[in-house]
Amino acid sequence: MAAAAERRVFVENQQEIQDFCRRYFQAVGATILVDQVNFLQVELPRDVDKELTDRPYYWMYVEAIGQEVPNSVLSLAFDPDLVIEGVERMEFVTLGSFRLNKIIESTQKRGRVTKAYQLVNAKPLAPYLMTTFKLSYIADRRRDEIVSYGVHLGTGEVVPEFDARLANLPFRETPPAAAMLQPVQLSLAEGYRRLKASLTEQIERLDHSWAEQAEAHLAQELEQLETYYESLGLLHADESKTAVEQEKKAALYAAERELRVAELRWRCAPRVQIEPFHFGWVYVADDSVRNTFTGNRLSM
Numbered sequence: 001m002a003a004a005a006e007r008r009v010f011v012e013n014q015q016e017i018q019d020f021c022r023r024y025f026q027a028v029g030a031t032i033l034v035d036q037v038n039f040l041q042v043e044l045p046r047d048v049d050k051e052l053t054d055r056p057y058y059w060m061y062v063e064a065i066g067q068e069v070p071n072s073v074l075s076l077a078f079d080p081d082l083v084i085e086g087v088e089r090m091e092f093v094t095l096g097s098f099r100l101n102k103i104i105e106s107t108q109k110r111g112r113v114t115k116a117y118q119l120v121n122a123k124p125l126a127p128y129l130m131t132t133f134k135l136s137y138i139a140d141r142r143r144d145e146i147v148s149y150g151v152h153l154g155t156g157e158v159v160p161e162f163d164a165r166l167a168n169l170p171f172r173e174t175p176p177a178a179a180m181l182q183p184v185q186l187s188l189a190e191g192y193r194r195l196k197a198s199l200t201e202q203i204e205r206l207d208h209s210w211a212e213q214a215e216a217h218l219a220q221e222l223e224q225l226e227t228y229y230e231s232l233g234l235l236h237a238d239e240s241k242t243a244v245e246q247e248k249k250a251a252l253y254a255a256e257r258e259l260r261v262a263e264l265r266w267r268c269a270p271r272v273q274i275e276p277f278h279f280g281w282v283y284v285a286d287d288s289v290r291n292t293f294t295g296n297r298l299s300m
Contacts, residue, residue: 014094015078017095019148020132022167028048030044039078039090040078041087042073046071051105074091079092107278108277123287125179125182127152127153129195132147133146133275135203136272137272138270139214148164150162154185155185158194162289165288165289182283188281214269229253
């Protein structure tokens, strides 16, 4: 059962990553050649290629001699077992992978806030603040996941899985002709505060047995460390040393112990790190958001 639950969370997280990558490539003007379950194939404009590929000397040479080169094509898999006939050099994209790290860096470099309007006829468009978070569950081991939330800037309603709800909707950077835009009642700061509060509440409702186990493991490690330094003091007790020398040695052991304790707590103490890395101000029809509801997948 535990393995099945972990697999479900992994699959859902990979879907969230694919949705994020798709919207990134759409935003930067890359050509999406293939878009299917667990797979994206995209042709990169030169400026995007420079940000996502680690080959600065190649581009220096190409531009120095004025050479025209074909655009790079990336084949990105979101399932480690995916095999597609005829596709070579397929990259597996997941949290911590080189390509996803470069995409996140590019997002931050280009500006962490985007604005978009849904292409839809005769429907009022509601303002939402969308935020993509990287959650890190940290103890002696670490697990990361990406989640996306949106908050209605008119009503304050918080919507989970927001990025996935927008994945198949058409957008543009400017309002459609005769668009009916609902008024904004909340500031972006207040909207983000509500998002963060809702996400924190969701995390607090998760199963925290992993943190309890980590605390027990940390307590055991600290106890062993205390025993070690107590035995060290007894082992190296030297009555021939003066009181000043013994105090210096004791102070040295105490300082070393404090460093070891701090390092152990940093490495093993359970905590959840919440890191927002992309924001979107989007105008979208309310029924488009609600009709794609899939439930809050945040789990542990």
